[in-house]
Amino acid sequence: MSDLVVDLRHVRREYQTGDVVTVALADVSFQVDRGEFVAIVGPSGSGKSTLMNLVGCLDRPSSGEVIVAGKNVQDLDDGELTELRSKSIGFVFQQFQLLPLTSAVDNVATPLLYQGVKPREARRRAAEMLTRLGLGERLNFDRARLSGGQQQRVAIARALVTNPDIVLADEPTGALDSASGEAVMNIFKEMNAEGRTIVLITHELDVAAAANRRVHIRDGLIERDERSPLTAASR
Structure with a gap:
């Protein structure tokens, strides 16, 4: 299996x-290896949301290639694209x-049900993931009975429960207070330490600092691509 989870090659995305x-994106090329924790950083209007939609297979490029989990997005029909999103x-x-x-x-069980997992097994795996994220005593709470930080942990559990190739987080701390935001980022760091591949979209430099690599984007172009010293030394 290739260590490359995301591969963008001279991607352009324009809207008419x-x-x-x-x-929105002029000429963007970058790769994400399996097990990396990458933050895509940029101000509003920089192109990072467009980039997220392409990496998340929610959109297709105007030109260039987007390859996710070994699949070239341009080669897939809508049904195959939906399946790729669901599984990967x-x-x-x-x-x-x-x-x-x-x-x-x-x-948390819902995406497993869409994959054909039997309801009893889906709920068992969902409960296991929620317990791991500290919500074992709130399994039966609906969102109205959960704090913002707890709701985000439910959302993270839902993203992780299918064991995807990549976790794509779009401004995951934007609606949280600082303490809850820090707790959520600690979860991402723990998950990455266990080998999960995480791509984080953010405009906040302090949030991006939690990642091992930061890809800065501005005006539809990658401005710079930097790694934490420890990560760079290991490559």
């Missing part, structure tokens, strides 16, 4: 509204996006 063409990518969003009036354990 009437006669106006907006270039775990999403964590800023606003949690939990199902309302649904328990934490059933929220």
